[in-house]
Amino acid sequence: MSAEAPKIPQPAKAPVPISKWLPVVLIAWAVPGGGHLYLKRTQRGLLVGSATILCFLFGLMMRGAFFEPQTGELLLTLINVGGHIANMMMGIPYYLATWLGYNQPDVAGHVHDYGTKFLVGAGLLNILNMVDAWEIATGEKE
Amino acid sequence: MPKVSLSHMEATILMALLISVVLGVVTKKTDKERLHYGLYCFGCFVATVFGLGWLMKLGHG
Numbered sequence: 001m002s003a004e005a006p007k008i009p010q011p012a013k014a015p016v017p018i019s020k021w022l023p024v025v026l027i028a029w030a031v032p033g034g035g036h037l038y039l040k041r042t043q044r045g046l047l048v049g050s051a052t053i054l055c056f057l058f059g060l061m062m063r064g065a066f067f068e069p070q071t072g073e074l075l076l077t078l079i080n081v082g083g084h085i086a087n088m089m090m091g092i093p094y095y096l097a098t099w100l101g102y103n104q105p106d107v108a109g110h111v112h113d114y115g116t117k118f119l120v121g122a123g124l125l126n127i128l129n130m131v132d133a134w135e136i137a138t139g140e141k142e
Numbered sequence: 143m144p145k146v147s148l149s150h151m152e153a154t155i156l157m158a159l160l161i162s163v164v165l166g167v168v169t170k171k172t173d174k175e176r177l178h179y180g181l182y183c184f185g186c187f188v189a190t191v192f193g194l195g196w197l198m199k200l201g202h203g
């Protein structure tokens with residue numbers, strides 16, 4: 001028979017002040033990998049940043065389309081608004097491409113279709129980067 | 143901006159590689175774990191691409 005170890009109440013973690021993690025998350029959003037670089041995680045920042053930016057650049061070079069936030073039927077709204085949010089999560093590269101006049105219409109063809117997915121995928125990868133930077137900034141992770 | 147035209151296989155392998163790098167780096171704590179998990183993810187992506195590819199070929203004729 002093994003006796004269970006008595007549970008010792010752990011003190012609640014003090015919330016991390018917003019001023020500590022908000023700038024990191026904003027930098028991570030604006031520049032892929034930037035949050036890691038700001039936190040002196042240079043190697044990781046360069047790896048995730050270059051992978052995310054490469055994904056975005058391949059999307060542009062494959063002439064993928066950016067999603068417009070159109071509404072209508074539920075599925076259409078989910079796809080277009082979700083895609084638009086994912087596009088915006090890429091930060092400055094997305095706005096730079098838009099401001100420089102990148103405006104590829106959604107046309108048929110597997111290369112364009114993959115390009116659109118690469119552009120959305122890059123935004124989703126940047127969300128992962130932002131979460132990782134947030135975890136480092138709040139001390140959840142090394 | 144140059145235009146790139148990739149085949150289905152090239153595009154999926156490239157996507158798998160880029161996603162595996164990020165997943166490996168952000169989800170694990172040590173460099174060894176990151177490398178292993180990145181390779182594991184890449185292997186799973188490639189296996190899925192081949193598996194679903196053959197499934198579609200066999201199912202579609």
